[in-house]
Amino acid sequence: MLVLEGIERSFGGRRVLQDVGFTVQRGRLTGFVGGNGAGKTTTMRIVLGVLAADAGTVTLDGTPLDAGRRRRFGYMPEERGLYPKMKVAEQLTYLARLHGWDAEAAARRAGDLLERLGLAERAGDPVETLSLGNQQRAQIAAALVHGPEVLVLDEPFSGLDPLAVDVVLGVLSDTAASGVPVLFSSHQLDLVERLCDDMVIIAGGRIRAAGAREELRERYGTRRHELVAAGDVGWLRQVPGVRVESFSGGSALFEADEATAQEVLRTALARGPVTTFAPVVPTLGEIFREVVAGPQDAGSDLGTGPAPDGTAAPVRPSLQEVSR
């Protein structure tokens, strides 16, 4: 597995990463979540060795990474880019050869991958003639064509339609299943929630939470229940240990521990028919807000300024807008 520990990085005196550490397990998709300028891209560039860290280590199965090992990684940078005038298959073949494959094997791998990504019929077209969604697929192919040992993708799903998301997800899952640690960043929290096994949340250059998706749900989101009954449920407010979050006539959303919730259900049933009683699982958006703007760091900003490395920050809806 890929382990980051104590990564620090400043740009011109501005500290953009502070004690960043997390784990990307083999065989699992790890989602990397954070706002614009939170440090995702910088972290990924450091993993790839495209950028050097001021301090900290990145190890793969306990071994520190050297340049040669890193070259066997697959990388999809935040800033997309392929040679616009080069043909898709030719370009992928070239990239595979840069990674050491001979011409024949490189061409075969490029062909197979384009087939899997549903891009086979555009193989002979220059990249610039492809639609944005297809360019994105080509970009993903570029990260995969050499059979990477570790896969790092910066926003691989942005700009893809739902069908393409499924195709790409299939390829990424296969890759993870073959034992490759897969790390991808995204600001589309619903997608991350649906797709990844593990999650890492970063804000203001610090890791705020990391772990398996379910575990984070347990740890962070408040457990809430929804109750819909035939009669008015205003009595809920009087039950000790219950905090009603929203209420309208026959339905309510309330916080309570498991025992109290069961108690509430019994009371409700005694009072009349109950149409709905269900736990409400916190969404990643909620977890994210709690983690990022949590009590330990109230008012932490999502960092919407220009990206720390001087690249112009792409205009994107902020995390909160997306998850709302």
Added chain:
Amino acid sequence: MSTDVRPTPAHGGPGRTAPEVPPPPRTGPLVALVAGREVLAQVRTRSFQVSTVILLLVVLAGVVLPSLLGGRFGGDTRVAVVAGAGAALEGREGFETVPADDADEARQLVRDEGVDAAVLPAPAASSGEGTGADVLVVARTEAPTALVEALSVTPEVELTDPDATPEALRFLVPFAFGLVFFMAALGSGTMIAQNTVQEKQTRVVEILLAAVPARVLMAGKILGNAALAIGQVAAIAAVAVVGLVVTGQDDLLTLVGAPVAWFVGFFVLGFALLAAIYAASASLVSRLEDVGSVLQPVTWLVMLPYFGVVFFSSNATVMTVLSYIPFSAPVAMPVRLFFGDAAWWEPLLALVLLAASTVVVVLVAARIYTRSLLRTGTRVRLRSALRERD
């Protein structure tokens, strides 16, 4: 961090056979691969194909046309001859004789433009006046120089200094050497710069850097463009040589011989020197619009030596100085050699100087290149590119 420890499949999980890992690539083949792409990408562009063809045609025209125009433009000169008057023309190249019965018929042929000129037996009166000529040439509007020369008795000529370089060559040779180097350096340099910025602008550079070191990219780029430039120069040389041989001017070739060999050596090194500067300069900016301003200093480094060599080719002191300065040496030293103005050790010394500065410049350029490639947005300042770590 994660407490969820699932069995992690070893390499070669479902749907995969044994992990295929290529051997780590070696630097040499990588540079060649990058260079190959560079060459292919350019050779395939329409603009490259068109400009190369035009360039070759211009060179061909430049070599062939003067001899055509100066010599027998439009084929043999047709000459009407009367009786035995044209005996001197028999067997002479460039003339076609048309027999005429008498002077009047010959004159008529000239008037009707059936022939270019006519040669008649000289009238008794004029031959008696001691011109020495026993024939009379008839033409339409002006005296046919070639014909008159052919009929004249040419006096023996003795040259006191047959080995000295003709005056015209003193200008032409620096001009030619200079032009070839100037065009190659400027053309390829601009190409290198544009491709560098294009890779930055299209962001492909980040993927490339995840695969190969920046200096491999730079080396490949310089090598690829050098191959193209040298290929172009070789094509020009081939066309020029063929043109000279076909038009019978091949005596010029033997004159140029050895200095050309030197020129090739200087050219390669001088080219690498400038190409590295072009690559490093271009890596500082992120948009094609900014290339022009950042290349200004390099362009002067190419142009000033060129004009210096062309304008001062007769000034021994200036030429000596220029032949040691790395930027002008590739042109100035071969020119001095051509005129026999340099001692045997001078080109060696200049070459060593050039090689040393090329090595230093390439190393510094690689440093700048490595540090600037991923920095996009505003122009990277040279000082910070040199100082900061990557």
